[in-house]
Amino acid sequence: MQVKSGHVLGYKNMKVPYLIQSKAESPKGLAIFLPGIGYTMRNPLLHFSSGSFLNRGYDVLHINYLYYTEEYDAFTIDELKTALLQDVTSILNDVLTSMDYSSYYLLGKSFGTLAMSTALEFEQLQNAKTVWLTPNLKDETVMHAMMTSSQKGLCIIGDKDPFYDSEKIEQLMRNKNVEYVIPTGVNHALEVDNDIFKSMDSVKSAIQSINNF
Secondary structure, three states: OEEEEEEEEOHHHOEEEEEEEEOOOOOOOEEEEEOOOOOOOOOHHHHHHHHHHHHOOOEEEEEOOOOOOHHHOOOOHHHHHHHHHHHHHHHHHHHHOOOOOOOEEEEEEHHHHHHHHHHOOOHHHOOOEEEEEOOOOOOHHHHHHHHHOOOOEEEEOOOOOOOOOHHHHHHHOOOOOEEEEOOOOOOOOOOOOOOHHHHHHHHHHHHHHHHHO
């Protein structure tokens, strides 16, 4: 497997690392991952989803912003959102100008979903398939992006997730471009509290849904 690491200077000239992995000589496309604040590419859902794309012949781009580190401790949530949008834009500017793919996936987890609409403004991503993993449905930006998305999308959120809201899901379902998977008894990590084996099954099921999408 080929691995290319890099970084950009993002918000306030802070270093934002990224990683591009490739297994195929002629990749089918590029899968772009926008992780959460504390839910990184090392966590099960994103780690194995990334591996699934690699096995299917896609290159993967991990945008590894470091908002969980002490350098960002003084940031307010609004400033973190500002940093997220600028950092994602900077990395995509750096990567997409030097690479060209015929197919794109854009996957956001939790906080990362706040940057989905910004990423979709890039010309290369106009027709990207979108995967909304445990999106923050309390955020108006996320709600608007999902309700107006013209891209084919998949949303996975458990009914025990603090961001889950059945009324908002009902509103969002009016947009037929996005399909929904809502596992019961599943939390924000798409796991089941106090049950390791059910958690493993839940994460596996979510990855299978992404793989089939």
